[in-house]
Amino acid sequence: MKRFVFLVVLVVLAVNLPLSASPKAVAQTPTLTIWTDDQRLPVLTELSKAFTEEYGVEVVVEPQGTENTMNTMTQGAATGEGPDIFTIPHDNMGRLVDTGVVAPLDLGDKAEFFLPNSLEAFTYNGELYGVPFAVENDALFRNVDLVPEAPKTWAEAAEIGRQLVDEGKVEYAFAFPDLGYNYYPVYTAFGGYVFGRDEEGNYTADDLGMDNEGMVAGAEWANSLIRDGYASENLDWEAAHVLFESGQAPFIITGPWAVDRFKTNEVPYAISAFPAATEDGEPGGPFIGVQGFMVNAGSENLLLAQTYLTEFIATDESMQYIFDNDPRPSAWVAVFEATEDPDMRGFSEAGVTGQAMPAIPAMGFVWDAWESAGLLITQGELTPSEALSQAAEQIRTQITESE
Amino acid sequence: MNKKNAFPVTPSTIIRLVLVSVFDVAVLSLIRQLLDDGNYPLSGILGVVIIIITLCFSLEKLRYYRWLGVSLAATTLFVLYPILYTIYLSTTNAGYGHILTKQEAVAFLESQQYVPESGQQYKWTAYRSLESTNDYVLWLQAEDDATFLTGIGTATQPASLGDDGIGAADDKGIPTSIQGYQRLEKRDTVAMIDQLGQLEFGSAPDIIRITSLTVAATTQQRYHYDSDGDTLTDAETGLVYHPDEGVFTTDDGQELPPGFRVGVGLDNFERFFASSALRGPLVRIISWNFAYAILSVLCSFALGLFIAVLFETLPGRQIIRALLIIPYPIPALVSILIWRNLLNPDFGALVSLQNSIFGTAPNWLTDPKWTRIAIIIINMWLSYPYFYIVSSGALQAIPTDMMDAAAVDGANAWQRFSKITLPLLLKIVSPLLVASFAFNFNNFNLIYIFNQGNPPIAGSPIPAGHTDILISFVYRLAFNSAISDYGLGASISIVLFLFIAAITWGQFRYTRVLEDQTV
Numbered sequence: 001m002k003r004f005v006f007l008v009v010l011v012v013l014a015v016n017l018p019l020s021a022s023p024k025a026v027a028q029t030p031t032l033t034i035w036t037d038d039q040r041l042p043v044l045t046e047l048s049k050a051f052t053e054e055y056g057v058e059v060v061v062e063p064q065g066t067e068n069t070m071n072t073m074t075q076g077a078a079t080g081e082g083p084d085i086f087t088i089p090h091d092n093m094g095r096l097v098d099t100g101v102v103a104p105l106d107l108g109d110k111a112e113f114f115l116p117n118s119l120e121a122f123t124y125n126g127e128l129y130g131v132p133f134a135v136e137n138d139a140l141f142r143n144v145d146l147v148p149e150a151p152k153t154w155a156e157a158a159e160i161g162r163q164l165v166d167e168g169k170v171e172y173a174f175a176f177p178d179l180g181y182n183y184y185p186v187y188t189a190f191g192g193y194v195f196g197r198d199e200e201g202n203y204t205a206d207d208l209g210m211d212n213e214g215m216v217a218g219a220e221w222a223n224s225l226i227r228d229g230y231a232s233e234n235l236d237w238e239a240a241h242v243l244f245e246s247g248q249a250p251f252i253i254t255g256p257w258a259v260d261r262f263k264t265n266e267v268p269y270a271i272s273a274f275p276a277a278t279e280d281g282e283p284g285g286p287f288i289g290v291q292g293f294m295v296n297a298g299s300e301n302l303l304l305a306q307t308y309l310t311e312f313i314a315t316d317e318s319m320q321y322i323f324d325n326d327p328r329p330s331a332w333v334a335v336f337e338a339t340e341d342p343d344m345r346g347f348s349e350a351g352v353t354g355q356a357m358p359a360i361p362a363m364g365f366v367w368d369a370w371e372s373a374g375l376l377i378t379q380g381e382l383t384p385s386e387a388l389s390q391a392a393e394q395i396r397t398q399i400t401e402s403e
Numbered sequence: 404m405n406k407k408n409a410f411p412v413t414p415s416t417i418i419r420l421v422l423v424s425v426f427d428v429a430v431l432s433l434i435r436q437l438l439d440d441g442n443y444p445l446s447g448i449l450g451v452v453i454i455i456i457t458l459c460f461s462l463e464k465l466r467y468y469r470w471l472g473v474s475l476a477a478t479t480l481f482v483l484y485p486i487l488y489t490i491y492l493s494t495t496n497a498g499y500g501h502i503l504t505k506q507e508a509v510a511f512l513e514s515q516q517y518v519p520e521s522g523q524q525y526k527w528t529a530y531r532s533l534e535s536t537n538d539y540v541l542w543l544q545a546e547d548d549a550t551f552l553t554g555i556g557t558a559t560q561p562a563s564l565g566d567d568g569i570g571a572a573d574d575k576g577i578p579t580s581i582q583g584y585q586r587l588e589k590r591d592t593v594a595m596i597d598q599l600g601q602l603e604f605g606s607a608p609d610i611i612r613i614t615s616l617t618v619a620a621t622t623q624q625r626y627h628y629d630s631d632g633d634t635l636t637d638a639e640t641g642l643v644y645h646p647d648e649g650v651f652t653t654d655d656g657q658e659l660p661p662g663f664r665v666g667v668g669l670d671n672f673e674r675f676f677a678s679s680a681l682r683g684p685l686v687r688i689i690s691w692n693f694a695y696a697i698l699s700v701l702c703s704f705a706l707g708l709f710i711a712v713l714f715e716t717l718p719g720r721q722i723i724r725a726l727l728i729i730p731y732p733i734p735a736l737v738s739i740l741i742w743r744n745l746l747n748p749d750f751g752a753l754v755s756l757q758n759s760i761f762g763t764a765p766n767w768l769t770d771p772k773w774t775r776i777a778i779i780i781i782n783m784w785l786s787y788p789y790f791y792i793v794s795s796g797a798l799q800a801i802p803t804d805m806m807d808a809a810a811v812d813g814a815n816a817w818q819r820f821s822k823i824t825l826p827l828l829l830k831i832v833s834p835l836l837v838a839s840f841a842f843n844f845n846n847f848n849l850i851y852i853f854n855q856g857n858p859p860i861a862g863s864p865i866p867a868g869h870t871d872i873l874i875s876f877v878y879r880l881a882f883n884s885a886i887s888d889y890g891l892g893a894s895i896s897i898v899l900f901l902f903i904a905a906i907t908w909g910q911f912r913y914t915r916v917l918e919d920q921t922v
Binding site (some may be wrong): 233234 | 502863
């Protein structure tokens with residue numbers, strides 16, 4: 001027993017020693033921690049050196065994937081985990097705001113230097129929660145060897161594709177990665193949408209457009225190609241890209257992430273804006289995903305983090321630097337307008353008619369149901385109208401049951 | 404009473420005690436951190452662990468239980484705790500919008516400030532005291548260009564350039580110095596802005612706080628929590644909120660995020676059993692789940708056994724064996740993806756092969772029947788080497804004299820196999836078959852990586868696929884959307900656990916009967 005007592009005393013002493021030795025003093029010069037993805041890691045690391053030099057504040061940039069950042073922020077941020085600042089695609093915002101882990105931002109008079117739709121994407125319940133830096137959206141890719149001029153209407157695109165198949169030049173008229181996200185420009189051209197907006201311009205789960213006439217008409221366009229054997233009955237993201245890069249399909253709708261692989265495979269592509277449903281119709285628009293910085297509401301350096309964004313990131317030099325080293329269409333008007341790269345211009349033009357991807361939580365129920373509907377249409381299991389009303393029902397059921 | 408040999412202090416005792424104390428220190432500091440974070444369940448379990456280990460390794464009386472203590476502690480931590488935690492989670496509404504504890508939610512809301520209607524916004528410049536590093540004054544410029552001076556705990560006074568003690572103005576009209584204080588330049592201001600942000604300038608009720616690098620404002624705390632009435636009052640709008648199902652709600656139903664975690668009793672189970680998930684595809688999913696697990700085990704076992712018997716006596720079998728085991732060390736993830744591409748209708752090699760031989764090929768990824776067949780085939784490919792190894796080992800254990808005796812009695816090869824080899828073999832491998840069944844019953848990887856449970860079922864009230872098994876369906880239900888519902892997920896996994904436990908128990912009973920019969 002004596003030994004046990006001795007041991008307990010020893011342990012208690014040892015545990016309390018480091019306690020008294022390390023007071024929780026606030027460091028004289030704070031350190032900002034930023035989480036970002038692998039591609040932006042070197043860019044922000046290099047860029048932040050200028051901030052350190054100017055203000056004497058050390059900036060640590062660490063690599064974290066979106067999923068990891070989201071997990072840490074939604075589950076651990078309240079207990080003091082997580083970075084001061086992180087970069088994230090805007091459609092994660094709803095979850096972060098509803099969990100109460102991100103701080104609102106005030107750009108003051110700098111707001112006018114940003115593309116309005118990029119700021120709109122980061123606005124939730126009327127408050128701005130992120131500083132956007134890059135805008136990503138799909139565009140129409142065509143094989144210029146096969147199709148020298150971009151089509152004006154979807155009917156024309158289908159006609160060109162069918163002719164090329166009939167002539168034996170390609171296997172399929174169009175490559176479809178899915179009938180959801182990457183097909184949205186077709187749906188919207190025909191008047192479809194996923195979520196409508198309320199009077200204040202916020203997306204609302206009460207207005208689900210999944211089964212409206214425009215969506216059905218949009219799906220019919222792909223369905224007729226598939227039923228006539230001019231497009232694959234197999235809906236597969238990877239397979240669709242292989243079809244395009246091997247010259248077996250003249251068109252594909254996809255985003256900036258596919259550019260590298262198309263270049264590697266030396267497929268002669270051009271990027272353009274989307275066609276309209278009819279000659280005098282409005283062209284369809286893609287979903288716009290905006291990359292931006294957000295601030296951890298639980299950060300000990302909250303004001304510093306906000307200052308870093310408003311004083312240092314929201315400047316011509318920083319935005320130009322980010323664009324030069326990670327070329328995606330910039331959210332900063334001056335940089336955006338000075339861009340000469342034809343690929344970037346193509347994406348920008350296609351994005352003009354785009355809509356910010358809804359960041360409301362109900363969007364989480366859309367993807368699975370929408371994907372299933374796309375598969376059921378391509379497989380010929382259901383007609384577009386049956387498949388989309390089923391998806392709409394599924395989404396409504398889940399929204400109701402989650403409340 | 405003093406027995407001299409009661410505490411034999413040998414070097415090994417000292418080393419052991421030192422090691423135990425190092426362990427205790429490490430775990431105790433971990434517990435302290437966890438307590439700081441408010442994670443009481445885990446700190447409690449770690450407390451149990453530390454007591455078990457310390458007692459076993461320091462009390463001479465318990466020396467025989469030392470290693471038992473270690474495994475007991477490990478079981479507590481890695482098996483018991485996750486089970487208890489899952490049960491706990493299943494009775495809460497933890498998940499999207501209900502991540503924080505109530506204290507955390509209240510703390511978050513109480514930290515919110517607002518600028519009341521009577522409030523003012525200013526541009527500010529800070530000056531640090533020459534004597535004390537903790538004393539500052541602010542030079543404030545209101546929107547109407549009126550200027551003020553304010554200090555910590557002193558009332559805000561109108562001040563203008565040229566007043567006593569206020570230094571000359573710079574080109575922006577801001578004094579370069581104030582008597583007894585030195586102006587902070589931008590560089591220093593940025594670095595210490597959060598320190599400045601914690602200070603309260605002016606006097607009550609017009610407390611001025613720095614809200615950004617340029618703006619200071621008379622702010623007030625927006626939400627006040629009253630623990631007696633358990634209500635939260637919004638000072639700006641006057642609304643009163645009561646906690647309701649884990650979120651502060653007004654009487655007319657207006658909710659104030661963030662919500663927090665509360666106990667909901669058996670609601671999650673009720674929701675699961677009442678949900679459209681059950682009305683719809685669940686029966687179909689369960690029957691496929693059984694078929695999938697049973698067929699996977701039987702087919703892989705049959706193939707493995709067949710090969711084992713076939714090559715038992717063949718010359719050069721060492722090389723053949725080595726070749727046959729190849730699928731085993733390849734990660735399943737890689738194999739499944741390769742299979743998926745081989746079966747791709749547009750460019751899959753196997754599909755082209757079938758097309759050139761038969762002129763047609765089934766659609767392996769979209770036709771429900773063929774997708775299921777493909778999954779069974781892939782699972783055979785993945786797991787036959789295991790059964791091959793097990794069976795060849797077990798075959799060695801079957802005494803040859805029984806076979807010889809049977810041969811003398813005139814039994815042919817099939818009779819010998821089915822009447823002697825197979826029953827004896829089953830006796831050895833049946834526990835492995837049961838284990839393999841339980842594993843395959845929950846084999847999420849194969850289903851999800853191969854086709855995400857697709858092709859989808861037409862007419863299902865919520866998204867579900869023809870190849871979905873329970874666990875992949877639960878994943879769709881609870882995690883595949885942005886709205887993670889951990890409470891529901893935990894309750895479903897408890898239902899699943901009970902389900903599989905019942906099946907496994909039944910199977911073990913059955914195999915025991917089998918064993919009794921064969922012996």
